[in-house]
Amino acid sequence: MSAQRYKWVGTRQNRPDGADKVTGRARFAADFNLPGELVGKVLRSPHAHANIRSIDTTAAARLPGVKAIVTGADFPEQPDQLLPAGEMQVNLRDVTRNIMAKEKALYEGHAVAAVAATTAAVAAEALSLIKVDYEILPHVIDVREAMKDNAPVLHAHMRTEGVKPAPDKPSNIAKRLEFAKGDADAGFAQAEVVIEREFTTEPVHQGYIEPHAALASASEDGQVQLWTTTQGHFQVRGFCCRLLDLETAQLRVTPSEIGGGFGGKTVVYLEPLAIRLSQRAGRPVKMVMSREEVMRASGPTSGGHVKVKLGARKDGSIVAADVTVALQAGAFAGSPVGPSCMCSLACYDIDNIRVVGFDVVSNRPKVAAYRAPGAPISAWAVESVVDMLAQELGIDPIDLRLKNAAKQGTKTHYGASFGVIGLVETLEAAKNSPHYRAPVKPGHARGVAAGFWFNVGADSSAAAQVGEDGTVTIISGNPDIGGSRASLALMAAEELGIDYNKVRPIVADTASIGFNFVTGGSRVTFATGLAVINATRDAISQLKARAAKIWEVDVEGVVWEEGEARPSSTNVGKFEPLSLAKLAASASRTGGPINGHAQLNAQGAGPGFGVHIVDLKVDMDTGIVTIDRYTAVQDVGTAIHPSYVEGQLQGGAVQGIGWALNEEYIYDKQGRLQNPGFLDYRMPVASDLPMIETVLVEVPNPTHPYGVRGVGEVPIIPPMAAIGSAIARATGVRMLDLPMSPPRLSAAIDAATPAMAAE
Amino acid sequence: MMQAEYRAPTSVDEAVGLMAGSGGKGRVLAGGTDLLVQMRAGMQVPGLIVDVKRIAEMTSIVQQDGDWRIGAAVSGAEIHDHAGLRAAWPGVVEAINLIGSKQVQGRASAGGNLCNASPAADSVPALVAAGAVATVQGPNGRRAVPVEQIPAGPGRTSLAPGEIVVSLTLPARPKGSGDAYLRLIPRTEMDIAVVGCGVNLTLSGHNCVAARVALGAVAPTVLLVEAAAKALIGSTLDPASLEAAAAACRAACKPIDDKRGTIVYRTKIAGVLLKRAVAIAAQRAGKH
Incomplete structure (x- = not known):
């Protein structure tokens, strides 16, 4: 931790949303209600792949209490091209089909109709009365199966992008992309050790506790209000306006408190349906997904297949890398294969690199973002092979990474060159950590892995409103999923020189603050933080101008220090300082209210690097892995609120541990999900985990006034390979497929040691 | 939506009368940790719910002539807190205490766990290994049924219409006896057994003179594995x-x-699990 440079930044204050959350007063999306509201429910496809010949809603519509029914025909056709919608690049043809199937059901759980009725029971009965005539088609779940020539084709119009000459046949491969640096083949020719392996991962769900929920109220004059749980209400507005042909000024979206998102709440599912049902019914409509619906129909992240080949000299210098990543996109194109390819080798300064990626559709729910989208999948493979190199060469796994670590000036295979980054500092901190310095306990084994995420800037707006008593309201437009309100308030208090508790941050609806890009990419404390700082500085400049007016001096003669205006020198004159409270009280007489504003497109997000260390033991008879000790080390730039930074590191590590050990989507032969709930979709429970230790390395981001780097994505990247490497060192068996669940690990151990299999 | 009549009788006779008169639509409510969950999921739509928690015989633990009689509706938490029972039958108690979570333990009962007839029920292999006998009462009176004969398949029991399980009796066993139950779950709690194994054995010196072994989650019903017991005896x-x-x-x-x-x-x-459970049971037997 850095020495105390600031009064508020870097301190551990209570979060402004804390009291309401621990008392149950906080309102999540399902807590919003309106008089006369109806209950909306969705009919979902029981088939993984089927043509929809017809939908007959006659009987359902006749049921007393049913007020509206919508199907795919109620949503206008959209162009088959990438368009900006709320600043995101999306294919609206696909988005409209994902929220409500048109000609085809593309996965089990795909929405095919929705009803609004007076009660949940009536709505459920109405769903049972809707007759859908399906023509069941062959389906494909696995990514490698989906890539084969004879695989069932999901989209007849799909041609693989990025292949020359352009293919004339449909394919499930939506896109091929390639990144290159140097000459990979020449690099391998110099290598003295070459290791190549193929790895797989299963799709995993973000696992947010709060299911998707939305309440829509459409008025007769065309105005619409929407309350929803989302990481980006401006994106919700953008999507809904496109899909429903509304103007943005007509749709006001209010975000609820959010019960977790992790990337999965950056898209729309229920919102357009609730609005359309409300428009049809003339009454408010509330929709809440069950956990089963969340699992069957909302985005997990991709499963993938990753081939990694690394070549090194005997001294440990990695001279060549060849990586191929194929990711499941779900039923529609758009997996995070791009970032997966880019992040795969970003930790290393390697001269010769080739990375190829494939975006592949299959009959699963469309993937959504999940913490560092795509990066954990390629890192699982690359970091495992780096560990194998360390074993092969007899080099400490941290030393091997230090030898090859990316530094300032390193040019990546995707083109960017790094500015000020802290990978070397992070590796050194890991090496010097109490955990790494402690000997490995008998019967245990240790694993290490690293991870990288770009972090994101983008559009943010903020306002700083000075109240009559000199307290300040900070208004921003990013739903707070990781303690961002506390961090924004800390930076504002630091700028203003007033007590943190005199600053109240709120998250405003789409009509009450300018545009903000989603809460995602670990951008909010960086980019929206920058907007808050600038808005606060705008307010301070107004405050200084008011003081200058009162003192009748030039504004240059006023400085802002410790929460008050002071003359910049004795030359200006002898004036009693004017506090924020005093200036606020006289604002009306000096020019009116004092409000600061800022809007910006934040550039220069500082990349983040993390290194994780795990000690574990393996029950060789059962394949059960017990995590004994776990440490997450990360360059966090500056920890604005250290507790919430640590919380991000711990939460990411835990999600990674679940991904590594137990989480997976299990399908039957018909392509139906068998484990759509937390009983059999096994996220870790508290008793599965030790306290996750953290080491915060602070290499400030030079493009931010307080040195902020995003911190939320990196910590989910290293756990899988760290755990896999520890398992390899414990058992002698290198696992190539996730999850490393007890049945799989046990089978692998038995396969490697035939004597035990006979037991 | 479902609409069920709710009754809370204070005697077994009354409860049996209600169940027998329900036309097959009655369901017994003990802790409700299976029934209520299944109702919410739409898997059960009872017309009558008979809450048995006000029946003294079904909610008490009694020791008599070395036998322990556990009321079918006694909660896991009460069983956990019963020092005498815990000392006498540690394997059975630990199995019952593995059902669900701490919160679920406040409600869940061994009788419910048995009658839910899941092959993965945690308490059942331990009860079967213990040689537990269920007291069953129906319109035609009472009968004693070995626990392993109650489940008939996943979600099905051998109980006749109107019959309810009143209590479970753990028969007295000689000095030098011990029991144990182990299950394998991928997590450390909040999970359902992939395999469960109950062992109950009696040692005379170093020799095993009696043994019962039961397995859960490896067949449609919990299995009494006599061949395994034979190998130990x-x-x-x-x-x-x-x-x-x-x-x-x-x-x-x-x-x-x-x-x-x-x-x-x-x-x-x-x-x-058999080997590991035997080791624990033998260690416990050595202490008795």
């Missing part, structure tokens, strides 16, 4: 006998591949 629990008993357990398995485990894995784990 008369042995000193030496490695060869343990391996023979483990092999008998593996041979008895008729599991399925599902989201909770594979046939290969379940079969292997049955043998692993």
